[in-house]
Amino acid sequence: MKAKAPTSPPSRSLPCGRPLPKLENTGEDGEQLLANLNQRLEQYVSDRRLNRSEARAKILETIVFEARHFTPQDLLAHLGKRFPEVGKATLYRNLPVLVESGILQEGPTDSEGQSFYELSDGEHHDHIVCTDCHRIFEFHDETIERRQDSVAEGMKFKTQSHRHVIYASCSYRKLSD
Numbered sequence: 001m002k003a004k005a006p007t008s009p010p011s012r013s014l015p016c017g018r019p020l021p022k023l024e025n026t027g028e029d030g031e032q033l034l035a036n037l038n039q040r041l042e043q044y045v046s047d048r049r050l051n052r053s054e055a056r057a058k059i060l061e062t063i064v065f066e067a068r069h070f071t072p073q074d075l076l077a078h079l080g081k082r083f084p085e086v087g088k089a090t091l092y093r094n095l096p097v098l099v100e101s102g103i104l105q106e107g108p109t110d111s112e113g114q115s116f117y118e119l120s121d122g123e124h125h126d127h128i129v130c131t132d133c134h135r136i137f138e139f140h141d142e143t144i145e146r147r148q149d150s151v152a153e154g155m156k157f158k159t160q161s162h163r164h165v166i167y168a169s170c171s172y173r174k175l176s177d
Contacts, residue, residue: 034064037103037119044101055090056097058083063098069107069116069127069136108136108165126164133170 037060045052059079063070066078072091079086095117098104105120108127116136124145125138144164152159 030065034061037064041098041101041103044097044103050097053094055083055086056094058086059091059094060098060103063104063119069118071110071114071116073114075117108163110134111167126166128166128168130170131167 038057041056041060042052044050059075062075062078062082066082067075070078072095076088076091079091095104099106099117102120104117107116107118108129109115110129111131123140125140126144128137128139129135130137148162148164149159
């Protein structure tokens, strides 16, 4: 019997050298989160007398377990691995339902103007998009929030909502060299 060659452990860093971010602690495990979101979706579908859809449930399951910030194309690739029977048209028909139900929210856009989506957790946060590795990082800063409100008030506006996205080149590797 031939001995297996040692394999290198999977990379624990992004292409820019930054360590992989830890997944946010939602206070729920994936199964519980999926059950809660399915219940919310069922209520939405029932209230609007929409048809129940096994494909929609598969899309939601894929989002919960495999996608954090994603484009429709990213999600389609994940779906292809888990549920190849769910096609592109089905995905595109169901994304608006998931957004309208409050389960998903549209996030930042990439350099080509393509929207990213993410689970809507009800907590406000802003984004930094790394222009090197294209990962999206979430942050919340009270100073920025107060300043935005102050600027709006100074211009005689009352802030309803906002979307703050910083596109930045990662200097992580430069700092650690």
